[in-house]
Amino acid sequence: MSSDFDRIAVVDVSRHYGRRKALSQVTFTGGAGDIIGLLGPNGAGKSTLLNILATLLSPSRGRVEYGARTATEAGADIRGRIGMLGHDLFLYPELTARENLVFFGQLYGLDQAVARAEAALTRAGLAERANDFVSGFSRGMRQRVALERALLHGPRLLLLDEPFTGLDQASTETLVNRLRECQASGAIVILATHDLDIVDGVLSQAVFLQNGRQVGEPAPGTGLRQRYREAMTR
Amino acid sequence: MMRAFFRVAWIVVRKDLTVEVRSLEILSTTLFFAVTVVLMFSFGLVVDGRPLNDVAAAILWVAIAFSGTLALGRTFERERHNDTLRALLLAPADRPALYVGKLAGILLLLALVEAVLVPLVGLLFAAPIFVNSGYLIALLAGGTLGFTAVGTLFAAMLVRARSRDVLLPIMLYPMTVPVMIAGVRGTAALFQPTPDLAVAMFWIGLLGFFDVVFVTLALWTFDPVMTD
Numbered sequence: 001m002s003s004d005f006d007r008i009a010v011v012d013v014s015r016h017y018g019r020r021k022a023l024s025q026v027t028f029t030g031g032a033g034d035i036i037g038l039l040g041p042n043g044a045g046k047s048t049l050l051n052i053l054a055t056l057l058s059p060s061r062g063r064v065e066y067g068a069r070t071a072t073e074a075g076a077d078i079r080g081r082i083g084m085l086g087h088d089l090f091l092y093p094e095l096t097a098r099e100n101l102v103f104f105g106q107l108y109g110l111d112q113a114v115a116r117a118e119a120a121l122t123r124a125g126l127a128e129r130a131n132d133f134v135s136g137f138s139r140g141m142r143q144r145v146a147l148e149r150a151l152l153h154g155p156r157l158l159l160l161d162e163p164f165t166g167l168d169q170a171s172t173e174t175l176v177n178r179l180r181e182c183q184a185s186g187a188i189v190i191l192a193t194h195d196l197d198i199v200d201g202v203l204s205q206a207v208f209l210q211n212g213r214q215v216g217e218p219a220p221g222t223g224l225r226q227r228y229r230e231a232m233t234r
Numbered sequence: 235m236m237r238a239f240f241r242v243a244w245i246v247v248r249k250d251l252t253v254e255v256r257s258l259e260i261l262s263t264t265l266f267f268a269v270t271v272v273l274m275f276s277f278g279l280v281v282d283g284r285p286l287n288d289v290a291a292a293i294l295w296v297a298i299a300f301s302g303t304l305a306l307g308r309t310f311e312r313e314r315h316n317d318t319l320r321a322l323l324l325a326p327a328d329r330p331a332l333y334v335g336k337l338a339g340i341l342l343l344l345a346l347v348e349a350v351l352v353p354l355v356g357l358l359f360a361a362p363i364f365v366n367s368g369y370l371i372a373l374l375a376g377g378t379l380g381f382t383a384v385g386t387l388f389a390a391m392l393v394r395a396r397s398r399d400v401l402l403p404i405m406l407y408p409m410t411v412p413v414m415i416a417g418v419r420g421t422a423a424l425f426q427p428t429p430d431l432a433v434a435m436f437w438i439g440l441l442g443f444f445d446v447v448f449v450t451l452a453l454w455t456f457d458p459v460m461t462d
C-alpha cells in the first residue's frame with residue numbers, strides 16, 4: 001500500500017506530560033495545497049502538536065490520520081512523506097551544505113542523492129557555497145539549507161516551527177515564495193508562528209491555541225492579527 | 235531488508251566519523267581524560283616500580299568506563315546541539331539502524347582510546363599485555379560493547395533531559411556493573427604472573443552473554459523510547 005496521502009486529520013488530539021496537559025482535544029483537517037497556521041502564545045502547545053504530526057510524539061488521546069491511516073498503521077514509511085523544519089534547523093555545522101543534504105538524502109534512501117542535493121542548493125541560491133561549512137553561514141542561509149533539507153524527499157506534509165525567526169525581509173520573502181511553490185505542488189503545509197503579519201494572506205486556515213486548548217476561530221473578514229487578538233481574549 | 239538496515243547504520247557511522255575527524259573533539263577529550271586517570275593512579279599505586287596486585291586491570295577498566303561515559307555524553311550533546319537527533323528520527327529508516335550506527339561510531343572511538351590506553355597501562359603497571367593478547371582483545375571488545383550498548387541507549391533517551399550529565403552515570407553504572415566486574419576479573423586473570431586462561435575464558439563467555447542481552451534489549455526498546 002502506498003504511504004502517500006492527500007488529507008490529514010487531527011482528531012481530538014490530547015497530550016499529557018504526567019499531570020500537565022500540553023495539548024487538549026485539538027481537532028482540524030487539511031488537504032493538499034493547504035497552508036495551515038498554528039497560532040498562539042508561547043506554551044500554547046504548537047510545538048507539541050508539530051511533534052505529534054511528525055510522529056516524534058504519540059498523542060495521549062485522539063489520533064492523527066494521514067489519509068485513511070494513523071502513523072502506527074502506516075509504519076516507518078509514513079515518515080518518508082513528512083518533512084520538518086525545526087526551530088533548531090537540524091543541520092550539522094561541521095559538515096558542508098552539500099554534505100548535509102547528501103547525508104539526509106541517503107538516509108531517506110533517495111535515488112541520486114548527490115544530484116538532488118545539487119539541485120536543492122541551486123534552488124536555495126547557495127550553489128557557490130555548497131562546499132562551505134554550515135557553521136560559517138548566516139541564519140538566513142542556514143534556514144534556506146534547512147528548508148531544502150526538509151523538502152529534499154518531496155514530502156506531502158511539511159511542518160515548520162517558527163520558520164521566520166531571525167530572517168531579514170529578503171529571506172522572509174524567499175521563504176514565503178517557497179511555501180507557495182509547495183502549496184502549488186499539492187503539499188500540506190502546517191506552520192507554527194508568531195509572525196502574524198507575514199503569514200496573513202498566506203494561510204488557508206488558522207488554528208488558534210491557548211494553554212493547549214483550541215480556541216474558536218473568529219469569523220474571517222478582518223486581518224489575522226485582529227482575529228488572533230479576538231481568539232485569545234475569548 | 236538487512237541490507238537497508240546496515241546501509242543506514244553505515245551512513246550514520248560515516249557521518250559521525252567525518253564530523254569527528256574534522257573536530258577531533260571527542261577523541262582528544264576522551265583520550266586526554268583516560269591518560270590522565272591512568273597517570274594519576276600510577277603515581278599513587280606503583281611503589282618502587284611495583285604495582286599492587288590486580289590494580290592494573292581495575293585501573294584500565296575505570297579509565298575505559300569514565301572515558302566511555304564522556305564519549306557517550308559528548309556524542310549525543312553534538313546531536314542535541316542543533317536538534318539533529320530529531321532529524322535522524324524523522325527519517326523513514328529503521329530506528330534500530332540509527333542506534334547501531336551511533337553505537338558503532340562510539341565503539342570505534344573507544345577502540346582508538348584503548349589502543350593508547352592499554353600500552354600505557356602495560357608500561358606504567360608492568361602488565362603483560364602482549365602475553366595472551368587475543369584473550370585481552372576479546373575481553374576489551376566484549377566489555378566495551380556491553381558498556382556502550384547500554385550507554386548509547388541511555389544517552390539517546392536522555393538527550394533532551396535537563397540533568398542528562400547527572401542522570402547518565404546514575405543510570406549507566408548500576409546497569410553495567412556486571413560488565414565491569416567481568417572485565418576487571420578477566421583482565422586480572424590475564425595479568426597474573428601465571429595467567430589463568432580458564433578464568434579469563436569464563437569471563438569472556440559471560441561478557442558475550444551480557445553483550446547479546448544488552449544489544450538485543452537496546453534494539454528492541456530504542457524505537458519506543460525515542461518516540462515518547
